[in-house]
Amino acid sequence: MTSINVRIAGANGDGLESSGALLTKVAARNGLHVFAHRGYQSIIRGGHVWYQIRLSEQKPWSYGDGIDILVALNQDAVDYQKSRLKDNAIVIYDAGKADVDALDPKKYRLVPIPLLDIAMKTSGDAIMRNVVAIGAVMGFMGMDIRELNAVVDSTFSKKGQQVVDSNIKAAAAGYNYEGVKKAYDLKGDGKGRYVLDGNTALAMGAYAGGCKFYAAYPMTPATSIMHWFAAHEAKGALFKQAEDEISAIMMTIGAAHAGARAMCGTSGGGFSLMVEALGFAGMMEAPIVVVDSQRTGPSTGLPSKTEQADLLFAMFASQGEFPRIVMSPRTMEECFKAGADALNLAERYQCPVIILMDQYISEHIESVEDFDLGSVKIDRGKIATAGAGGGRFKRYELAADGISPRSMPGMPGLEFVATSYEHDEYGDLVSDVRSGIDEHVEMRRKMNDKRMRKIDTMLKSETIFVPNVVDDGAGYHLVTFGSTTESATEAMEILKQQGISVGLISFNYLLPLDKEKTKRILSGKKLIDVECNFTAQLAQVIMLNTGIEIKNRILKYDGEAITGEELAQKVKDAIANFK
Amino acid sequence: MVTNEQQPNAQAKQSYASGIKPVWCPGCGDHSVSMALNKALMELGIEKSKVLIVAGIGCSSAMPHQFSTYGVDSLHGRLLPMAVGAKLANGDLTVIGTGGDGDGYGIGGGHLIHMARRNIDITYVVMNNEIYGLTTGQASPTSMMGAKTKSTPFGDIEYPLNPLTLAISAGATYVARGFAGDPMHLAELIKNGISHKGFSIIDVLSPCVSFNTLNTYDWFRQRVYKLDQSHDPTNREGALAKALECEESDYKKMPIGLFYRNEKPTYSEMDMVIKKGALIAQPMPSGEEIRDVIDEYK
Ligand SMILES: Cc1ncc(C[n+]2csc(CCOP(=O)(O)OP(=O)(O)O)c2C)c(N)n1
Ligand code: SF4
Ligand SMILES: [Mg+2]
Numbered sequence: 001m002t003s004i005n006v007r008i009a010g011a012n013g014d015g016l017e018s019s020g021a022l023l024t025k026v027a028a029r030n031g032l033h034v035f036a037h038r039g040y041q042s043i044i045r046g047g048h049v050w051y052q053i054r055l056s057e058q059k060p061w062s063y064g065d066g067i068d069i070l071v072a073l074n075q076d077a078v079d080y081q082k083s084r085l086k087d088n089a090i091v092i093y094d095a096g097k098a099d100v101d102a103l104d105p106k107k108y109r110l111v112p113i114p115l116l117d118i119a120m121k122t123s124g125d126a127i128m129r130n131v132v133a134i135g136a137v138m139g140f141m142g143m144d145i146r147e148l149n150a151v152v153d154s155t156f157s158k159k160g161q162q163v164v165d166s167n168i169k170a171a172a173a174g175y176n177y178e179g180v181k182k183a184y185d186l187k188g189d190g191k192g193r194y195v196l197d198g199n200t201a202l203a204m205g206a207y208a209g210g211c212k213f214y215a216a217y218p219m220t221p222a223t224s225i226m227h228w229f230a231a232h233e234a235k236g237a238l239f240k241q242a243e244d245e246i247s248a249i250m251m252t253i254g255a256a257h258a259g260a261r262a263m264c265g266t267s268g269g270g271f272s273l274m275v276e277a278l279g280f281a282g283m284m285e286a287p288i289v290v291v292d293s294q295r296t297g298p299s300t301g302l303p304s305k306t307e308q309a310d311l312l313f314a315m316f317a318s319q320g321e322f323p324r325i326v327m328s329p330r331t332m333e334e335c336f337k338a339g340a341d342a343l344n345l346a347e348r349y350q351c352p353v354i355i356l357m358d359q360y361i362s363e364h365i366e367s368v369e370d371f372d373l374g375s376v377k378i379d380r381g382k383i384a385t386a387g388a389g390g391g392r393f394k395r396y397e398l399a400a401d402g403i404s405p406r407s408m409p410g411m412p413g414l415e416f417v418a419t420s421y422e423h424d425e426y427g428d429l430v431s432d433v434r435s436g437i438d439e440h441v442e443m444r445r446k447m448n449d450k451r452m453r454k455i456d457t458m459l460k461s462e463t464i465f466v467p468n469v470v471d472d473g474a475g476y477h478l479v480t481f482g483s484t485t486e487s488a489t490e491a492m493e494i495l496k497q498q499g500i501s502v503g504l505i506s507f508n509y510l511l512p513l514d515k516e517k518t519k520r521i522l523s524g525k526k527l528i529d530v531e532c533n534f535t536a537q538l539a540q541v542i543m544l545n546t547g548i549e550i551k552n553r554i555l556k557y558d559g560e561a562i563t564g565e566e567l568a569q570k571v572k573d574a575i576a577n578f579k
Numbered sequence: 580m581v582t583n584e585q586q587p588n589a590q591a592k593q594s595y596a597s598g599i600k601p602v603w604c605p606g607c608g609d610h611s612v613s614m615a616l617n618k619a620l621m622e623l624g625i626e627k628s629k630v631l632i633v634a635g636i637g638c639s640s641a642m643p644h645q646f647s648t649y650g651v652d653s654l655h656g657r658l659l660p661m662a663v664g665a666k667l668a669n670g671d672l673t674v675i676g677t678g679g680d681g682d683g684y685g686i687g688g689g690h691l692i693h694m695a696r697r698n699i700d701i702t703y704v705v706m707n708n709e710i711y712g713l714t715t716g717q718a719s720p721t722s723m724m725g726a727k728t729k730s731t732p733f734g735d736i737e738y739p740l741n742p743l744t745l746a747i748s749a750g751a752t753y754v755a756r757g758f759a760g761d762p763m764h765l766a767e768l769i770k771n772g773i774s775h776k777g778f779s780i781i782d783v784l785s786p787c788v789s790f791n792t793l794n795t796y797d798w799f800r801q802r803v804y805k806l807d808q809s810h811d812p813t814n815r816e817g818a819l820a821k822a823l824e825c826e827e828s829d830y831k832k833m834p835i836g837l838f839y840r841n842e843k844p845t846y847s848e849m850d851m852v853i854k855k856g857a858l859i860a861q862p863m864p865s866g867e868e869i870r871d872v873i874d875e876y877k
Binding site: 025028029137192193194195200204207208210212213215232233234235236237238240242243244246247248250251252253254255256257258259260262276277280284373376378408409410411412413414415416417418419420421427428429487 | 599602627628629631633643647648649650651652653654657659660661662663664665666667668669671672689690693729792847850851852853855859860861863864866868869870871872873876877
């Protein structure tokens with residue numbers, strides 16, 4: 001693959017992200033593919049941060065291993081990043097701020113640029129030094145500076161002409177700095193692409209899918225979903241910041257019950273608080289969508305780092321039993337699709353749907369050709385028609401497929417009480433006051449059966465509850481869910497170039513699963529499980545559903561996402577020691 | 580105990596009662612609260628299908644089943660956020676919250692202060708029996724110092740919470756207290772609470788005849804008196820002073836009636852989406868609108 005990895009490293013508060021975003025947009029407009037990821041600490045100022053942008057002629061599936069161009073804004077940036085430099089890497093550094101004595105000038109191209117001085121001279125603002133650096137990076141990449149001007153214009157015009165001008169001046173100074181010359185030649189295909197992260201894609205997809213209500217309490221890495229809804233309220237979806245996550249999910253249930261498509265989002269800690277209400281939604285059959293963007297746990301864990309360790313939690317959270325759907329989008333396109341799909345499934349089956357994201361897919365940035373708006377169809381499920389009640393409305397009628405037509409407060413003649421208690425077809429309590437009376441004991445069984453029948457109905461009516469296979473005939477197959485799927489795709493490509501044939505079986509939906517079909521897909525293959533957690537939770541789910549035990553496992557739980565090269569190496573080791 | 584002449588006259592207008600046999604013990608204050616709420620609704624004549632009664636969990640939270648309107652038994656302590664979601668989604672609904680003191684001031688206490696400062700147009704009726712009734716008699720946040728309950732067999736050593744001062748200081752715009760022994764008065768307070776634009780809370784002294792042997796009807800009758808014309812409910816400081824009277828008088832005097840009322844814009848009047856109309860009535864985004872938001876990322 002022809003690609004270049006640019007890493008900007010500095011301190012929190014240096015504004016790496018906004019300058020990095022400029023570069024990704026320019027590249028994407030030029031028809032290059034982009035994959036960007038940042039490493040940061042959950043403190044606001046200081047602390048080491050980096051932002052890596054991979055620019056590529058083909059679609060990359062990870063942010064890339066190793067650094068081709070490093071922009072070092074301080075000494076930490078040199079010290080922490082030097083081990084990742086590829087041979088002949090370009091190192092742009094601020095001569096006054098960092099020394100590069102530790103770097104061998106024969107191995108690397110060391111480019112001192114007085115970034116701070118230039119920033120102060122061109123704009124009087126120290127933060128502009130990374131825009132100067134981006135200008136220089138564009139010079140080394142041989143990109144057209146006019147493209148940057150256009151992006152700066154559309155990004156900053158709201159902030160006024162002066163901000164636009166100083167950005168353009170700063171970038172031009174870096175671009176034209178002596179010694180900065182085209183060193184790499186990536187050719188774009190001329191297609192303009194979108195650049196965005198998974199949370200943005202998810203929020204937009206939910207909006208497109210008719211989400212009218214989003215409630216949340218801030219928690220990294222789910223917070224940017226809330227920011228999207230807050231910033232776009234004028235587009236017609238209400239955002240409500242709640243006092244805690246219990247309130248967020250209860251508001252969501254309230255809004256969904258009253259007939260608005262509703263979603264809430266959080267990370268594991270907040271999801272833990274939501275658990276009681278999740279079961280309530282299961283019992284009263286409220287169509288809600290809950291996003292859990294996982295971070296490294298347990299407890300507060302590593303707030304800005306990734307993990308896939310909430311899978312079993314999402315599947316089993318709550319006392320008692322009820323149908324639910326758990327999905328974990330694997331690509332940006334699937335993040336977009338997840339919103340509308342989850343809202344449809346929630347309303348079609350009147351049950352909670354959980355979208356499992358993680359810090360990596362929530363926050364890394366990719367270029368995307370386009371989103372399939374044609375695939376966004378809104379299905380609101382079975383809704384009772386006014387007058388259907390006749391006498392009293394049987395909201396929880398013992399329907400053969402488990403799905404009883406619902407009414408919403410405000411619909412005349414279809415009044416009922418929705419309850420967290422076990423109930424009969426009208427919603428009247430079948431509580432312990434009638435304990436032991438045969439007829440009510442029987443009703444509890446029937447009502448539970450009715451709810452649980454929805455699982456059969458889902459499996460019969462949908463084709464989504466099976467994993468996808470790439471390269472069915474390959475010698476070995478990686479098995480993934482959610483965000484690790486992209487890295488696995490890249491590892492497969494790397495291995496293919498080395499003559500090693502590896503296929504991929506990946507799960508978008510994890511609950512429910514079509515056991516028979518899933519078993520058929522997995523059977524007779526040499527499987528290597530790849531997950532970001534300690535206990536191989538996907539392998540456990542597979543074992544539970546199919547009886548197939550995957551003994552070969554690549555598990556990562558250090559907080560970092562697995563990259564393509566890294567995974568390719570680990571796969572080779574796994575093949576060499578295949579059990 | 581509710582006497583016959585105190586029973587609201589339910590003949591004239593259509594009742595909202597479901598006719599389902601209540602689960603409450605005979606003599607429980609919640610019977611009167613249920614009647615008072617029915618009377619208030621009847622006098623207001625709100626269309627049945629437009630009323631949503633949201634409860635928590637507790638004896639008092641059995642309320643929705645007494646009504647033929649829409650209802651929800653939600654979770655213990657969580658009725659307020661559930662009510663918020665429903666009200667924001669469909670502002671045409673008259674949303675009424677009903678719960679207990681444990682539900683609203685204990686486990687759900689955190690939601691109350693935010694509800695108050697949000698000023699969403701919901702009416703919240705708390706049946707305050709100063710005990711956990713449904714779980715057979717433990718101390719609640721409003722149980723009195725020294726109260727002997729199953730969880731405080733040697734007497735409670737926590738001071739009781741004052742829901743009225745809490746609500747007033749947190750910004751509630753209609754704060755009242757009623758007494759289950761006077762359902763006509765209570766019905767009036769509830770009716771005015773429903774008519775009030777903004778968050779209304781009505782704390783109701785509603786005796787638990789099975790587990791609270793201290794705060795009985797007689798005990799309350801000796802202490803309760805109605806606020807009269809001399810109390811100005813628009814004066815916040817005066818309202819706070821009146822709300823403190825129970826404590827200041829060492830529970831010898833317990834005023835009931837409207838303590839505080841204030842007209843402020845409601846949340847829904849200020850929210851840019853709801854201002855345009857009920858959320859549930861707003862159209863799904865068009866292809867162009869979706870394309871517009873996506874194009875921001877080019
Ligand atoms: C999360 C949770 N914890 C505990 C309970 C058990 N519980 C049910 S009702 C109740 C207390 C009820 O007291 P109150 O709210 O004052 O209502 P009352 O019965 O006195 O009317 C408790 C502790 C529960 N249902 N849910
Ligand atoms: S236990 Fe107390 S609160 Fe509960 S119904 Fe009986 S009297 Fe009322
Ligand atoms: Mg109580």
